[in-house]
Amino acid sequence: MITAATIKIKDDEFVELKDIIYKNAAISFADSKKYLLENRLSKRLQELNFTSFKDYIYYLKYDAKKREEMEVLLNQVTINETYFLRERAQMDHMIKTTIPALITAGKRNIRIWSAACSSGEEPYSLAMLLNEAGLFAKAGIEILATDINTEVLDFAQKGLYRTISFRGVPPTIQDKYFRKDGFSFQLDSAIMSKVKFFQGNLFNPMLSAKVGRLDIIFCRNVLIYFDIPAKQKVIDLFHKSLNTPGALYLGHSETLNKISDSFKMENFGGGIIYRK
Amino acid sequence: MSVSFIRYGDVLKIMVDQDTPGKDLEEASRKLLDEKGVACVSLDLKNCYYIQSKALAALIAFKKNAAKIRAEFVVSNVCDNVYQVFEMANLTSYFTIREDFSSYPAEELMEKFFQADYADRVSDFIAEHYSDEYRQQLQGLMEMNEPELKYYAILTMGKAHDYASEDRIKQELDSDLPMVVKASVLVLGWFGDTSSKDKIYSILEGGLEELAEAAAASIALLSDDSDAQRLGKLLSDKSAVIRTAAVQALTLINDDNSFNLLKSALDSEQDENVKASLIRALSSFNRPGVSDILITGLDNSSIKVREASASGLAKIKAKDKLADILRRVTDNDAWVGYFAVKACGDICAASDAKKLMDSYDKVDENVKLAIVEALGKIPSDFSDFYMKILNDNNEDIRKEVLAALFNDNKDAARDAALTLFTDDSSWIVRYKALEIVSIIRPEGYKTLLQQRLTAEDNKYVKEKIQSILEEI
Ligand SMILES: C[S@@+](CC[C@H](N)C(=O)[O-])C[C@H]1O[C@@H](n2cnc3c(N)ncnc32)[C@H](O)[C@@H]1O
Numbered sequence: 001m002i003t004a005a006t007i008k009i010k011d012d013e014f015v016e017l018k019d020i021i022y023k024n025a026a027i028s029f030a031d032s033k034k035y036l037l038e039n040r041l042s043k044r045l046q047e048l049n050f051t052s053f054k055d056y057i058y059y060l061k062y063d064a065k066k067r068e069e070m071e072v073l074l075n076q077v078t079i080n081e082t083y084f085l086r087e088r089a090q091m092d093h094m095i096k097t098t099i100p101a102l103i104t105a106g107k108r109n110i111r112i113w114s115a116a117c118s119s120g121e122e123p124y125s126l127a128m129l130l131n132e133a134g135l136f137a138k139a140g141i142e143i144l145a146t147d148i149n150t151e152v153l154d155f156a157q158k159g160l161y162r163t164i165s166f167r168g169v170p171p172t173i174q175d176k177y178f179r180k181d182g183f184s185f186q187l188d189s190a191i192m193s194k195v196k197f198f199q200g201n202l203f204n205p206m207l208s209a210k211v212g213r214l215d216i217i218f219c220r221n222v223l224i225y226f227d228i229p230a231k232q233k234v235i236d237l238f239h240k241s242l243n244t245p246g247a248l249y250l251g252h253s254e255t256l257n258k259i260s261d262s263f264k265m266e267n268f269g270g271g272i273i274y275r276k
Numbered sequence: 277m278s279v280s281f282i283r284y285g286d287v288l289k290i291m292v293d294q295d296t297p298g299k300d301l302e303e304a305s306r307k308l309l310d311e312k313g314v315a316c317v318s319l320d321l322k323n324c325y326y327i328q329s330k331a332l333a334a335l336i337a338f339k340k341n342a343a344k345i346r347a348e349f350v351v352s353n354v355c356d357n358v359y360q361v362f363e364m365a366n367l368t369s370y371f372t373i374r375e376d377f378s379s380y381p382a383e384e385l386m387e388k389f390f391q392a393d394y395a396d397r398v399s400d401f402i403a404e405h406y407s408d409e410y411r412q413q414l415q416g417l418m419e420m421n422e423p424e425l426k427y428y429a430i431l432t433m434g435k436a437h438d439y440a441s442e443d444r445i446k447q448e449l450d451s452d453l454p455m456v457v458k459a460s461v462l463v464l465g466w467f468g469d470t471s472s473k474d475k476i477y478s479i480l481e482g483g484l485e486e487l488a489e490a491a492a493a494s495i496a497l498l499s500d501d502s503d504a505q506r507l508g509k510l511l512s513d514k515s516a517v518i519r520t521a522a523v524q525a526l527t528l529i530n531d532d533n534s535f536n537l538l539k540s541a542l543d544s545e546q547d548e549n550v551k552a553s554l555i556r557a558l559s560s561f562n563r564p565g566v567s568d569i570l571i572t573g574l575d576n577s578s579i580k581v582r583e584a585s586a587s588g589l590a591k592i593k594a595k596d597k598l599a600d601i602l603r604r605v606t607d608n609d610a611w612v613g614y615f616a617v618k619a620c621g622d623i624c625a626a627s628d629a630k631k632l633m634d635s636y637d638k639v640d641e642n643v644k645l646a647i648v649e650a651l652g653k654i655p656s657d658f659s660d661f662y663m664k665i666l667n668d669n670n671e672d673i674r675k676e677v678l679a680a681l682f683n684d685n686k687d688a689a690r691d692a693a694l695t696l697f698t699d700d701s702s703w704i705v706r707y708k709a710l711e712i713v714s715i716i717r718p719e720g721y722k723t724l725l726q727q728r729l730t731a732e733d734n735k736y737v738k739e740k741i742q743s744i745l746e747e748i
Contacts, residue, residue: 049587062642
């Protein structure tokens with residue numbers, strides 16, 4: 001960032017790169033986010049000996065290894081900020097209300113999907129809370145976790161976290177499930193074994209077959225990067241993948257207002273749940 | 277009061293609270309007409325987490341009334357939810373949307389360091405508007421155990437030239453958090469703190485990639501005559517990370533000594549990545565002999581080294597090696613060809629251009645693109661050649677041809693741009709054509725733009741038309 005000189009992106013280059021990213025991951029960049037691409041990609045351009053974004057765009061379009069480069073690009077442009085027990089009210093709602101209701105209705109196996117899990121804090125938080133509530137003993141619970149970014153998934157599978165991931169986590173939970181290792185914290189292997197990670201682009205038509213049918217979906221703080229048609233596509237996918245009854249939790253600043261009315265919206269005080 | 281007007285010189289800031297009733301907004305927009313001597317009106321939505329679509333009419337009224345008092349109108353601090361409402365109403369390009377960090381209390385600003393997509397800009401903003409209050413807040417962050425916050429606190433103090441914090445920052449060279457060490461290393465380099473140089477060397481020698489790079493930059497800033505030798509020894513370290521960092525530092529120092537050290541390291545270096553970085557380093561030196569090194573590099577067995585060499589030749593504009601470069605245009609590795617052509621664009625005379633045109637049919641798509649671009653840079657008119665390929669199937673070729681035509685022959689460019697702007701099937705080409713039309717401004721172009729605004733179905737082209745129309 002500060003050590004490598006940034007390469008400036010021209011207007012036409014910006015729209016084209018933005019379009020490439022949009023077509024591959026539906027992430028949209030407002031014009032005010034130009035600097036983000038400059039900051040995050042300049043170093044990569046230099047490694048490839050390029051002096052302009054046009055060179056890089058041609059590389060993405062014409063090189064034999066363009067598919068691998070697309071992965072590198074998407075890893076650079078996604079925003080992966082997350083932490084344990086983020087927007088916890090929804091997680092508590094799942095533990096106290098949604099899952100007990102499913103169990104009472106006779107469900108033996110419950111499948112949960114964390115659909116943009118970043119470095120794993122969200123699905124692991126769910127696993128810890130399920131464990132705290134003793135729910136793993138009451139039903140077969142499977143947690144799937146996917147993200148488009150392969151780097152964060154590698155990170156998640158190591159289960160090794162820095163302090164930044166623990167904003168607002170009660171020390172009792174941190175002490176119980178993590179072992180301090182230098183300046184990092186290693187997550188308990190029993191919790192790690194509860195979550196199955198794999199790469200998944202929410203716009204890949206194969207994804208639905210890969211995840212199968214689900215009872216609960218968490219998809220938080222990712223729809224904000226998509227425009228309306230893209231949001232609609234993702235919500236359709238969720239609706240199709242959910243059993244009835246099924247529950248969808250979105251980030252607390254995200255709503256389906258004007259996007260889809262296929263779900264029933266319910267405000268439970270600490271947040272919103274969308275029911276199928 | 278749900279809408280408040282605050283004056284700063286000729287800037288009028290209008291703060292709007294959450295849930296302000298539409299009629300209050302409308303009233304405020306009328307009140308705007310009474311303001312005198314305002315150059316810029318900034319409607320600040322920092323406190324609005326969502327907005328009713330009904331309120332949009334009032335926002336539009338604000339913009340109109342701002343125009344009446346001849347003031348620029350911007351909407352500031354639009355959160356994602358509100359932005360989405362703008363998007364649904366097609367207003368994102370109607371309003372100029374800006375960020376204005378000055379509306380945030382210091383404490384709220386600090387919290388933004390947690391958000392990767394804000395942190396850098398917030399840091400720049402604070403540094404530019406440094407005050408005791410910001411300073412105290414940053415010092416508070418230094419006492420917390422949050423690597424991100426500390427990292428940005430240190431960088432911000434550095435950018436603000438807060439020398440009084442130098443000792444505190446120095447302590448962090450011993451931190452166990454790599455990010456924090458990195459920030460301290462960088463800032464102490466900016467501060468010219470030579471007393472930390474040895475410590476920074478030991479950090480470089482620790483061989484952690486992100487730290488080594490920062491250490492290299494700072495050592496270069498703190499260097500005196502003795503450093504080239506010291507770094508030279510590191511060029512044969514067994515860690516590739518350390519060797520690369522030494523290359524970077526020597527590149528930045530950029531004196532004769534550094535040049536010779538890098539040159540001799542090239543012969544013994546085995547790792548292709550480090551070798552490529554040595555080539556890149558050498559091409560940043562303006563010294564006799566560099567072009568020979570790069571030409572030799574073109575025959576290296578590693579693709580990375582060949583590509584770095586070709587790109588280096590383009591960078592140094594090696595006129596004396598034109599014949600060698602031209603020969604590489606048809607290289608098996610299309611990126612060597614690509615860079616070779618780029619070099620030609622900067623050094624060829626019109627008489628050499630024929631060779632480029634003759635190669636056109638023999639090379640890969642990306643090299644073709646480079647050829648068209650290079651021809652556009654050579655001072656002579658190659659319109660005949662362009663016209664032959666203006667209808668190529670590849671959209672990028674059509675786009676590059678337009679750009680090259682624009683450089684060589686404005687009349688031909690105007691005609692081609694007008695046609696492609698309305699007829700081409702690719703938005704990328706239409707976008708380039710639009711850029712050219714808006715620079716040449718042929719007769720009747722305003723009407724054309726207005727027509728295309730309704731006919732055009734690509735959103736990027738549409739937005740661009742809109743913004744050009746607004747300018748005129
Ligand atoms: C800000 S994080 C959210 C993490 C977590 N859900 C939370 O709320 O803390 C957003 C994540 O969405 C992922 N993402 C972005 N576009 C995606 C796509 N098209 N498919 C799948 N994941 C995507 C990013 O890689 C990133 O890790």
